[in-house]
Amino acid sequence: MTTSGQAGRPYDHTTYEFDCTLDSFGNVLLADLLEIFKEISKLAEPPEGGLTLTARTNYARPNVWRPFSHRYDTFSYHEEWGIVLDSEYSCREFTNEPGAMESIGPLLRANKGVLRKIDCHEDRGEGPYVCLKVSFPLDRTVGQIVALSFLFDSLIANEEGAPTSPAGVLALMASKIPEALLGQPESQWLEVKQKGYGFENDRQKHEFALDLAAFANCDSGGIIVVGLSTSRDASGQDIITAANGCSPGSLNVDSYAEVAKHRVVPPIEGLDIRVISSNDRSFLMALVPPQPQQFRPFLVRGGVISGDRVSGAAFTIPQRVGSEKWNVSAEAVHSQLVAARIALSRADTTGR
Numbered sequence: 001m002t003t004s005g006q007a008g009r010p011y012d013h014t015t016y017e018f019d020c021t022l023d024s025f026g027n028v029l030l031a032d033l034l035e036i037f038k039e040i041s042k043l044a045e046p047p048e049g050g051l052t053l054t055a056r057t058n059y060a061r062p063n064v065w066r067p068f069s070h071r072y073d074t075f076s077y078h079e080e081w082g083i084v085l086d087s088e089y090s091c092r093e094f095t096n097e098p099g100a101m102e103s104i105g106p107l108l109r110a111n112k113g114v115l116r117k118i119d120c121h122e123d124r125g126e127g128p129y130v131c132l133k134v135s136f137p138l139d140r141t142v143g144q145i146v147a148l149s150f151l152f153d154s155l156i157a158n159e160e161g162a163p164t165s166p167a168g169v170l171a172l173m174a175s176k177i178p179e180a181l182l183g184q185p186e187s188q189w190l191e192v193k194q195k196g197y198g199f200e201n202d203r204q205k206h207e208f209a210l211d212l213a214a215f216a217n218c219d220s221g222g223i224i225v226v227g228l229s230t231s232r233d234a235s236g237q238d239i240i241t242a243a244n245g246c247s248p249g250s251l252n253v254d255s256y257a258e259v260a261k262h263r264v265v266p267p268i269e270g271l272d273i274r275v276i277s278s279n280d281r282s283f284l285m286a287l288v289p290p291q292p293q294q295f296r297p298f299l300v301r302g303g304v305i306s307g308d309r310v311s312g313a314a315f316t317i318p319q320r321v322g323s324e325k326w327n328v329s330a331e332a333v334h335s336q337l338v339a340a341r342i343a344l345s346r347a348d349t350t351g352r
Helices: 030-041 097-110 142-157 166-174 202-216 253-263 330-350
Strands: 009-012 017-019 052-058 070-078 082-090 114-121 129-135 190-193 222-226 229-232 238-242 272-278 281-288 299-306 309-316 318-321 324-327
Touching (some): 030 070, 030 082, 030 142, 070 142, 082 142, 097 114, 166 272, 202 222, 202 253, 202 281, 202 299, 202 309, 202 324, 253 272, 253 281, 253 299
Parallel strands (some): 190 222
Antiparallel strands (some): 009 017, 070 082, 082 129, 114 129, 222 281, 229 238, 272 281, 299 309, 318 324
């Protein structure tokens, strides 16, 4: 099969091969493909060298570090595992097996894939590459698995970034492949929302400011992504399960930037708020880079006093604990103030 749109090639009786487009074969279920392979394997003279279905994907943007202009995804029949996908992915730099799995593991698990084998090769004269052998549920189609392999390629090749840091998540979203985040858990540095904050009242504005300030008070910074849905797994962790996005035009960067400007003290250095659109879906990202230690803690003007009302006379100091947001208690703030006064007093006494 080919994804390049070029014409198919008729069946060749000498090589047992033919070409067709992915569009004409992509809707075939893996279960049906498995039955086809089984029937052909029963022939008195089955094809020599084994039976495979191979999808060829041409790279739209060749890179100087990648020696190939295309990539192959090969489906084959295994007696124990059923239909197995074999793929090779070029890397910008050599990566080991744990490193490769850190990038693609969550996405693989989200699609119920089972890793059968992984090999990372430093170089074979054409640059480093990763070989994967994976099986998937039989209710998936050939086209779905080829599309998933494209995401694996983007993650392993590290063209856009890996979903293991705030900057990597921003790069993947900016490259319009939000599906690469499926399977990722919310964490110390990642917060996702199915819908926008709304900003119909002060409480919603206050909530967005709290999320920003909580990341600003973390060593790693963090990122908020609006347009992704989560489900809670057996361990109670929120896992990204869908990238449905929001309706076009419903997310306004200026509104979010205005809230950050007027409610977070001091201003967050390098705050990056942007909206991207992909397939009639809109997503908003707010990246909070790691902030200088001397600017912490970051405060949020106001405190919720009743329902949707926020008191402007108060302030809140949020912090991120795992994937949860907590407010610093009055006792903790008082202790920090006392410690600071003692330190200043000692400095005056010693002259340091």
